[in-house]
Amino acid sequence: MKIREELLRNIRQVEPYVPGEQPQEQVVKLNTNENPYPPSPEVKKALDAMDTDAFRLYPDPASSVLVKALAEQYHVGENQVFAGVGSDDVLSLCFLTFFNSDKPVLFPDITYSFYKVWAQLYRIPYECPKLDEDFRIVKEDYYCENGGIIFPNPNAPTAIYEELDFIEDILEHNRNSIVIVDEAYIDFAGRSAVELIGRYDNLIVTQTFSKSRSMAGMRIGYAIACPELIRCLNDVKYSFNSYTMSRAALVCGAAAVGDTEYFEENIRKIVKTREWAKKELSKLGFVMTDSKANFIFARHPEYDAGKLFTELKNEHIYVRHWDDERIGQYLRISVGTDEEMGILIDFLRRTVRQH
Amino acid sequence: MKIREELLRNIRQVEPYVPGEQPQEQVVKLNTNENPYPPSPEVKKALDAMDTDAFRLYPDPASSVLVKALAEQYHVGENQVFAGVGSDDVLSLCFLTFFNSDKPVLFPDITYSFYKVWAQLYRIPYECPKLDEDFRIVKEDYYCENGGIIFPNPNAPTAIYEELDFIEDILEHNRNSIVIVDEAYIDFAGRSAVELIGRYDNLIVTQTFSKSRSMAGMRIGYAIACPELIRCLNDVKYSFNSYTMSRAALVCGAAAVGDTEYFEENIRKIVKTREWAKKELSKLGFVMTDSKANFIFARHPEYDAGKLFTELKNEHIYVRHWDDERIGQYLRISVGTDEEMGILIDFLRRTVRQH
Structure with a gap:
């Protein structure tokens, strides 16, 4: 029919x-x-210890227990961390919050396929500079006027990692644009751009529990940035969906982070x-x-x-x-x-x- | 700063x-x-029996275990049920999927506050017919040309329930508009519009685990409609976020539904x-x-x-x-x-x- x-x-x-x-x-x-x-055996322990009676109550909309654990892990303030339902949820919200310009957002032609989907969904103009013949991002392509920049590091599906000086060059040339570095795979690669957060108020780093932390099934992702950008992200989230992460996800996530x-x-x-x-x-x-x-x-x-x-x-x-x-x-x-x-x-x- | x-x-x-x-x-x-x-003691049992090792894998994007349990409970086909991260997630996706018109979507002036937020978010035009002096929905206000209709039954925060003949009048006058009946509170009220699904291909009923099933903390909501509308909802969901519901939510939700x-x-x-x-x-x-x-x-x-x-x-x-x-x-x-x-x-x- x-x-x-x-x-x-x-x-x-x-x-x-x-x-x-x-x-x-x-x-x-x-x-x-x-x-x-x-995942870490701590996850099983946390789940076994869960008070399921508390499921009757909404979860903490600020995801405090998980945010606190992540802030400690990455040596940033609790007001510099935002948690969401997998990095897809976090990234989608970032598009909605930060790519609110008439100028095109820039991301590579070969990259995570959902960037294009979210741009179309939220009617955000975008352009896709081509990777070079070796599938490397050409940083100079990102030195033009734009409404924001996003790329994964390592990029997907090319698996190529760029060093932090490369990231910093892009940040330096885009002081007035938000630059999102999608670090879904960073733990298998090298230094994270999280260490640049203190110096760049235009940088957002996103990571996920789905890869290095073996928790794809629990849907946990997060963003780290300066407190002002995290506040914007929270404002937009609270404005249209206050309760996204389940009590189970918050508790299991916090337990996993602790087991370094x-x-x-x-x-x-x-x-x-x-x-x-x-x-x-x-x-x-x-x-x-x-x-x-x-x-x-x-x-x-x-x-x-x-x-x-x-x-x-x-x-x-x-x-x-x-x-x-x-x-x-x-x-x-x-x-x-x-x-x-x-x-x-x-x-x-x-x-x-x-x- | x-x-x-x-x-x-x-x-x-x-x-x-x-x-x-x-x-x-x-x-x-x-x-x-x-x-x-x-929540039902079955939820605790399900959680205790969970294989947390499987958390390393993405959850089933079709939420089959939960969809199947709900389909059995409501005597509808599995292709008539869509599950999401709380009814906020389901409703937001419904706005995005079904209210894609230039004509205004209609919902009461006094109602769930997020309808307006999602309309604004997705740039959907809307109008808000006033409840009457007794806070009742005036059904004739919904007989004009529109881009879709949504209201809760019982309405919130008025707590007033309308009988199914009232719902049916609105459905009859809007054969070419999608009508969403948000039944977050229906289990405390009376007959659900789910029994009208077979007769109206323009009807979507949404419900939630957050109220009558004591599981606000796990974030589970669902929609029931004819197979064609559910397919549209799934298409849009898959197009931009495939994995939304955690393994824990799916299993706990299915366990709860069974305990009538x-x-x-x-x-x-x-x-x-x-x-x-x-x-x-x-x-x-x-x-x-x-x-x-x-x-x-x-x-x-x-x-x-x-x-x-x-x-x-x-x-x-x-x-x-x-x-x-x-x-x-x-x-x-x-x-x-x-x-x-x-x-x-x-x-x-x-x-x-x-x-």
Whole structure:
């Protein structure tokens, strides 16, 4: 049954979007950059200790318990942290709050696909400077007049990390624009731009619990910036949805942040596996960017990526592939456990050799 | 420190909004229409049984486990249910999806305050027909050309419930507009418009776990409509934020829905307390609408509501009051336990008598 024409004309038409598959059967799932290891045991403890009777009450709209834990972790003030329902929620709210100009917002042509979606959703004009041939952001492209700037560091799906002097050059040339550095993958990479917050009142850094903290299932993201920008974000949030983060998310998030030792060991393991997998893929003839994320962005000069994607899927190995002009010959492979990466590489070894 | 003028001009300015207070100390909290009783014991069981290791994975974007439980409960198809992060999330998405017209959306002048906020946020034109002198919705006001209609039933903060024939009249006169009936408080009231879904392809009913199911802290809301409208809602959701509901919310929500016996007993207790409190307030000279919600909307002809609000607060009894032309002499009092309502009424008895 279709919607009647008379009703349809007032309904928003959107481009269909299909998130990375969440297969139910047993597979090697390397398609949505999840962490292969469970969250800190502190999360289980916190959940077991939860007073579910308190669920009858609304959660703290200021997310204080989580904000406090994050502020301590990053050595910033509690008034410099904003928490949301995953970094998608935080970023979407940032678009709404800070990109309120008639000038175009700038983000790379190859980057996180939701930037374009939010810009369109909120009717924000935007331009997408092209990454160079090596998939690097050309910083000079961001030195023109604009209504704001956003890019991930490391960028996705290219996995390329830029050093802080690069970030600072962009900040310096854009003192009157808000610059958002989306650090979803920073913990696998290098120094965070959080250390620049004190010096740049135009900088917002966003991070997430979905990758390095193994909590994609709980939906927790956050922004760190100067107190004035955080206040703006809170004002907009309170103005249209006061209660976003559940009591369970707040408590589990705070518990996870505190367990630094577990967190660092988790990162160490993933980085080690990544570096091993990069070497193995090289041996098989794959060409890659120098990934600093928890995924690898790779192509094989003699093997079609779309075909490889399908063959992997037939073997129950899920990776990500886009039908796209510039990156259509690449696969994005999340870094799993050593065992999972071993299965992937064994299969590729057989496939590439056959070819 | 203030934001520099050059930065400020691109930042969204909003009306400051202050949600109902969430006091930390021991108080009689009758200000945000929470349920005075804990959620079903099944929620605790579900949480204890949760596999927190699975938190590393994104949640099911389709919220299937919860959608299935709700579909069974309401005897509708699974393709007729949409779940979100509280009904605020669901309603906001409905505005975005269904109110995409140049004609004004209609909702009452006195109603849930976020309707206006979302309309402004998404630049949707709107008009607000006035409730009549008894705070009733005048259905004929909704028989004109419009870009959509939304109202709560029971309405808030008036607590007045309209029978289904009233709803049906509005639906009949608006076959080519989407009509959203926000049933946040329906379980305390009477028949739900869900039974009309099969006959009206222009009807969307929204409900929440925050009131009758004692789970405000977990942020769960849902919409029920014909499959075609639910598909539109899912399309828009997937287009800009695929993963909204946490694994914990999905599992706890599904567990709560199954416990019908607990749910019905919970409602029965609250309705009983409400009816008792209405009688007691009447004896003290309060004038009220005939509340069918889990709150009472009351004024005292000889006592200023703002003053009463402050006096109650000084006694650590929190209710809600708005500085508003039409309802500024009313208090909105959530129905708590018998004990809490007794404390409120004892205090009012002393205060009103003194006066």
